[in-house]
Amino acid sequence: MERGMELDRTDIAILRSLQEDARRSLRDVAKRIGVSAPTVASRLATLENLGIVKGYRAILDPELLQESSVHLVVRARLQAVDAVAKALAALDAVRRVTVARGGRIVADATVEGEGEIDRLLETIGANPDVVDFEHHVGVRTVKEEPRAVLSDRMVASLRCFQCKRPIEGAPIKLRLGDRDHYVCCVSCERLYREKYTKLKANASPLGRGP
Numbered sequence: 001m002e003r004g005m006e007l008d009r010t011d012i013a014i015l016r017s018l019q020e021d022a023r024r025s026l027r028d029v030a031k032r033i034g035v036s037a038p039t040v041a042s043r044l045a046t047l048e049n050l051g052i053v054k055g056y057r058a059i060l061d062p063e064l065l066q067e068s069s070v071h072l073v074v075r076a077r078l079q080a081v082d083a084v085a086k087a088l089a090a091l092d093a094v095r096r097v098t099v100a101r102g103g104r105i106v107a108d109a110t111v112e113g114e115g116e117i118d119r120l121l122e123t124i125g126a127n128p129d130v131v132d133f134e135h136h137v138g139v140r141t142v143k144e145e146p147r148a149v150l151s152d153r154m155v156a157s158l159r160c161f162q163c164k165r166p167i168e169g170a171p172i173k174l175r176l177g178d179r180d181h182y183v184c185c186v187s188c189e190r191l192y193r194e195k196y197t198k199l200k201a202n203a204s205p206l207g208r209g210p
Helices: 009-020 024-034 037-049 078-091 114-125 187-203
Strands: 004-007 066-075 094-099 106-110 130-138 154-157 173-178 179-183
Touching: 004 009, 009 024, 009 037, 024 037, 037 179, 066 078, 066 114, 078 094, 078 106, 106 114, 114 130, 173 187, 179 187
Parallel strands: none
Antiparallel strands: 004 154, 066 106, 066 130, 094 106, 173 179
């Protein structure tokens, strides 16, 4: 059974602040939520390693750039759903892919013109594992919010900092560099400790370690 870790108020406040505006500096975030900048940096590093924070991006409006949004619902053979999802994700025009129940895949794409829409649909239709699909061209976006909804009490799934797989059962918690690190087994623990030691040594003056 996959274990979860309850996020505390500081974690949630950091996530909420950065989701509101990812341009904020660590010092600005720290000031807003009442902790130190090193605390924000440490907590954020853990949230990144857990895969909760996947990146920091500017949100651009494709409609104002004279591009078209295409929303797709693709039905694939059940045995090939993951393969079709990966094939869709590999297309440059496709921006997001979600696997749904019943062999369906929901995807969002952005293209520059009508000709590009036709080429995209031809590519999808040529996949032998695609049973059928439908597409809808967006006219205007009425609402766009971050997908993660932040509440006052949240539990995060734990992923191994070394192999990045979900941790089943009790995690091994390591205290390194004034923050917690989570791994799934003794093998990953050994590898992660070795990697961490090397990184700290390379980051220290003359390689003398932390």
